[in-house]
Amino acid sequence: MSSECTSYYSAENVFMNGSSCPKEGSDPSATFCCGFNDIKYCCDDPNSFFPYEYGYMWWLRYVRDLY
Structure with a gap:
């Protein structure tokens, strides 16, 4: 069994090619x-x-911890 990680832009705005797992x-x-x-x-x-996005998830955690 395998799956595909599609191409994407990293947090640093670098294009990353897709790959198989x-x-x-x-x-x-x-x-x-x-x-x-x-x-x-x-x-x-x-x-x-x-x-x-990874940063967005950390922001949600921060907001949750405020309350």
């Missing part, structure tokens, strides 16, 4: 694309991709 030479159980719109990586949890 698992990556060659990495953990064979990392078959899912995980992370955020601007940081993607392979992992073993099918529920670990969030369609937001």
Whole structure:
């Protein structure tokens, strides 16, 4: 089983090519694309991709902690 991490722009606005999971030479159980719109990586949890930017998620956590 494998999945695709589509191309994206990183938080530094650098274009990153898409890739398949698992990556060659990495953990064979990392078959899912995980992370955020601007940081993607392979992992073993099918529920670990969030369609937001990484910084936005940290901002939500900060706001939650204020209240």
